[in-house]
Amino acid sequence: MKTNMEIAVIFDEIADILEFKGDNPFKIKAYRSAARTIGSLTQDLQHVAKRGELTKIPGIGAAISKKIEEIIRTGKLRLHEELKKSIPEGLLEMLKIPGLGVKTVSKIYEHFGISSVEDLERLAKERRLRKLPGLGPKVEERILKGIEQYKRQKGVILLWRALPLAERLLEELKQVSGVQKAAVAGDIRRMKDIVSGIDILVAADKPEDLFKAFSRLGSVENLNLDGEGGAASAVVAGVPVRLKIAPLESFSAALLTLTGSEAHVNSLKALASAAGMKLNERGLFKVEGGVERRVRGKTEEEIYERLGLCYVPPELREGRNEVKAAAEGKLPRLLELLEVRGDLHVHTSWSDGARSIEDMALSAVGLGYEYVAICDHSKSTAGGLSEEELRRQIAEVEEVNERFERRGLHFRVLAGVEVDIKEDGKLVLGDDVLSELDVVVAAVHSKFSLDAKAMTRRIAAAMENEHVSIIAHLTGRLLGKREPYAVDIDAIMEKARETGTILELNAYPNRLDLNDEHCRLAKEYGVKIAISTDAHDATQLQFMSFGVAIARRGWLEAKDVVNTLPLKELLKVI
Numbered sequence: 001m002k003t004n005m006e007i008a009v010i011f012d013e014i015a016d017i018l019e020f021k022g023d024n025p026f027k028i029k030a031y032r033s034a035a036r037t038i039g040s041l042t043q044d045l046q047h048v049a050k051r052g053e054l055t056k057i058p059g060i061g062a063a064i065s066k067k068i069e070e071i072i073r074t075g076k077l078r079l080h081e082e083l084k085k086s087i088p089e090g091l092l093e094m095l096k097i098p099g100l101g102v103k104t105v106s107k108i109y110e111h112f113g114i115s116s117v118e119d120l121e122r123l124a125k126e127r128r129l130r131k132l133p134g135l136g137p138k139v140e141e142r143i144l145k146g147i148e149q150y151k152r153q154k155g156v157i158l159l160w161r162a163l164p165l166a167e168r169l170l171e172e173l174k175q176v177s178g179v180q181k182a183a184v185a186g187d188i189r190r191m192k193d194i195v196s197g198i199d200i201l202v203a204a205d206k207p208e209d210l211f212k213a214f215s216r217l218g219s220v221e222n223l224n225l226d227g228e229g230g231a232a233s234a235v236v237a238g239v240p241v242r243l244k245i246a247p248l249e250s251f252s253a254a255l256l257t258l259t260g261s262e263a264h265v266n267s268l269k270a271l272a273s274a275a276g277m278k279l280n281e282r283g284l285f286k287v288e289g290g291v292e293r294r295v296r297g298k299t300e301e302e303i304y305e306r307l308g309l310c311y312v313p314p315e316l317r318e319g320r321n322e323v324k325a326a327a328e329g330k331l332p333r334l335l336e337l338l339e340v341r342g343d344l345h346v347h348t349s350w351s352d353g354a355r356s357i358e359d360m361a362l363s364a365v366g367l368g369y370e371y372v373a374i375c376d377h378s379k380s381t382a383g384g385l386s387e388e389e390l391r392r393q394i395a396e397v398e399e400v401n402e403r404f405e406r407r408g409l410h411f412r413v414l415a416g417v418e419v420d421i422k423e424d425g426k427l428v429l430g431d432d433v434l435s436e437l438d439v440v441v442a443a444v445h446s447k448f449s450l451d452a453k454a455m456t457r458r459i460a461a462a463m464e465n466e467h468v469s470i471i472a473h474l475t476g477r478l479l480g481k482r483e484p485y486a487v488d489i490d491a492i493m494e495k496a497r498e499t500g501t502i503l504e505l506n507a508y509p510n511r512l513d514l515n516d517e518h519c520r521l522a523k524e525y526g527v528k529i530a531i532s533t534d535a536h537d538a539t540q541l542q543f544m545s546f547g548v549a550i551a552r553r554g555w556l557e558a559k560d561v562v563n564t565l566p567l568k569e570l571l572k573v574i
Contacts, residue, residue: 002046002219003168003237005161007071008039010080011064016095017083019102034064037354042542044164046072058354058537075219088115097146098481104139107132121147149483156480157195160509160546162239163188166198169217169236173243176213178205180248185258189314191549193479193512197240201255203248214243246281252300254281263319264312271307271323279303315552320520334552337545339564342371344574345418345441345472345504345532346541350393351376351383354537357393358400361413363538371567373414373439373532380420380428381445387433390417394436412567414438418472423447423454425461427468434467439574441504441532443472444485452486459492463501469574470530471496473506473513480510489518493525502562502574503527505554507547508534519554528562528573 015031018024037059038045048054049072054065071077084092094105094117111132114120120143123129129140166184174182179202183189186199204210211232215223223234230245246254257265257280265279272279277295278287284303285292297303301311309326313334316322325331346360347353353360357374364372374397377384385393397415404411416439420428427434427442434440442462450458462468474492475484496503503522505514511534514522522529531547533540551561558564562573 002071002075003161003165004038004041004045006237007045007068008035010071010077011035011038011067013092014077014080014083016092016102017087020087020091020106030061030064033059037537037539038068040537040540040543042539044168057539090116090119093117094120097143097150099142099146104135107134117147117150153480157197157239158479158510159188159191159193159195159512159549160543162195162198165237165239166200169198169241170200172217173200173202173210173214176204176210178209180204181251183255185244185255186242186260189259190261190317191315191553193515193550197242198236199242199244199258201244201246201251201258203251204245207245210243210245249294250282252303253279253283253297256300256303257281259314259317261318264317264323267319267323268303268307271309275307277306279307313552315549316555318553332555332557335548335556335558335561335564337548338368339558340369340531340544340548340561341566342369342373342563342570343533343535343541343544344373344414344416344439344470344530344563345375345506346372346535347376347418348374350374350389351381351385352536357396357413358403360535360538360541361400361404361411363541365409365411367541367544369411371412371414371570373416373441375416375418375439375441377445378417378419378427378429380422381418384420385417387429390429390433391436416441418443419468420445421458421462423450423458425458425464427462427465431465431467434465437467438571439469440465440467441470441472442468444476448476448482448485450485452488455486456488456491459487460495463492463495463499468501470502470504470532472504472532473511473534474503474518475513475515477513478510479512484513489521493521493527496522496527497525500573501527502530505529505531505547505551506534507531507543507545507550508540509543509546512546512550514550514554516550516553519551519556523555523560529556529560530562532563 011031012035015028018028037057049069054060054068055062067077091105091109094100095102109115112123124140124144129135129143130137166188170182170184173179181203183201185201187195188198202210207230211225214232219237221235225232232243234241244258269279276287278285278292283294284297284306286295296306304311310329310331312322312326343364348355348357348360361372379386394415397413400413415437417437418441421442421444422428459471463471475487477484503514505519519529531551533543535541535543562570
């Protein structure tokens with residue numbers, strides 16, 4: 001059982017090896033494109049294959065389709081296995097170091113003959129890499145920082161990789177005879193952006209049958225059974241999985257405690273104790289004379305109610321005063337995905353996207369949206385648009401809107417741009433063309449190493465521009481790959497409040513930037529948020545659900561998010 005991400009990694013590694021060997025650039029590009037497409041799919045690739053619809057996925061032709069089917073059928077790809085044998089094993093690991101590309105790795109390997117991260121780190125610390133033409137002290141220092149980052153992030157499990165696997169495991173376990181109830185718990189249920197693994201709780205008549213079925217699932221490794229404790233652990237598709245069995249009458253209490261967080265559960269236990277009760281994974285009990293008597297608690301809602309609390313949604317259970325708010329009836333009415341009316345930052349084939357303006361718009365229509373903003377990159381970013389090209393794109397947006405109107409589609413394509421912020425805070429496009437747009441999204445795409453003062457000044461200067469509507473992916477982080485750059489978040493919030501600038505919660509799942517704490521801070525400052533997917537293909541529009549999850553963790557309500565507004569109201573604030 002291979003996940004989408006595992007299949008994507010196979011194609012990415014094929015591209016890396018082919019590039020290392022100097023193979024055909026078009027072939028390399030095809031594998032990279034396939035990897036990117038597969039990795040961003042929101043539907044299980046195995047289900048697509050069963051329907052015989054692999055070639056319907058944009059960018060997946062007959063040749064790639066056959067390779068995907070081979071991976072699904074056998075768990076591996078013969079071409080991939082053969083290519084891996086043709087180069088030293090450690091080279092692929094070296095390519096996982098942030099900022100280290102194939103050309104640099106190839107140059108280092110050819111000169112020094114090394115093929116491991118450990119050897120690379122030793123050479124850098126001995127200051128020997130700088131002697132290679134084209135490297136130098138700065139590159140050597142950057143490589144050392146990249147190695148440190150790689151070590152920190154090695155084994156990091158991202159929500160968007162773990163969630164589909166958790167959902168698939170859950171569905172398979174529900175099919176096992178004797179299973180009465182099952183749910184995903186832990187970090188994933190709380191929708192944390194980085195998770196420790198997958199926790200699944202099951203109520204089952206025959207635990208031994210469940211454990212046997214679990215052991216037979218594809219890709220299960222390092223299985224460890226604790227029959228007496230009603231638990232099992234394993235590694236599935238590279239992700240730690242913990243399976244817990246609870247009696248049906250204890251399921252809700254067990255789900256609550258297994259969901260966590262520890263701080264949240266401890267607060268509930270303290271409340272229970274103060275009321276002469278006891279809360280644990282077996283249930284909620286009244287304690288009288290040393291005797292425990294189960295009290296009402298068939299559902300989590302009943303347990304919270306019995307403790308004098310409003311129900312706390314899983315995303316809020318982080319020990320951040322949510323219990324106090326629940327006791328006072330002051331929890332927010334959290335944003336729902338269905339309240340989102342459009343996406344304010346998507347890309348097309350005009351820059352580095354895969355689809356046309358009309359294709360992206362029609363996909364947005366299919367999601368029930370009222371509008372979508374086309375925000376392709378500006379010049380200075382690879383494939384970005386000049387002023388002249390942007391004006392031609394504005395004309396095409398108008399044409400698409402006219403076609404939609406003739407067809408009776410009540411939908412609006414907004415003309416926009418993702419414009420680069422230069423080091424001095426100025427924008428790479430002039431005010432004359434920016435004034436012609438419906439929405440201007442400004443972003444940092446270079447010079448990430450500025451100190452916090454300089455970076456804050458840079459972004460704040462861009463917010464002073466009257467045409468800038470939104471600041472995109474504020475901290476520049478790429479989960480598991482790139483650390484956030486230094487920036488004074490409070491100062492940016494102050495400036496956003498002062499200028500009325502909207503801050504983006506970028507829902508692309510390896511960004512999720514702003515994070516949940518930043519969202520809550522924005523709410524406290526009264527700064528509005530735009531949740532946008534940064535989609536580069538139509539399927540990626542569905543990343544909105546990840547953005548909404550982070551917004552919920554940040555206590556955001558519909559009123560805090562501008563793209564919950566109807567089009568007429570939205571146009572007044574962007």
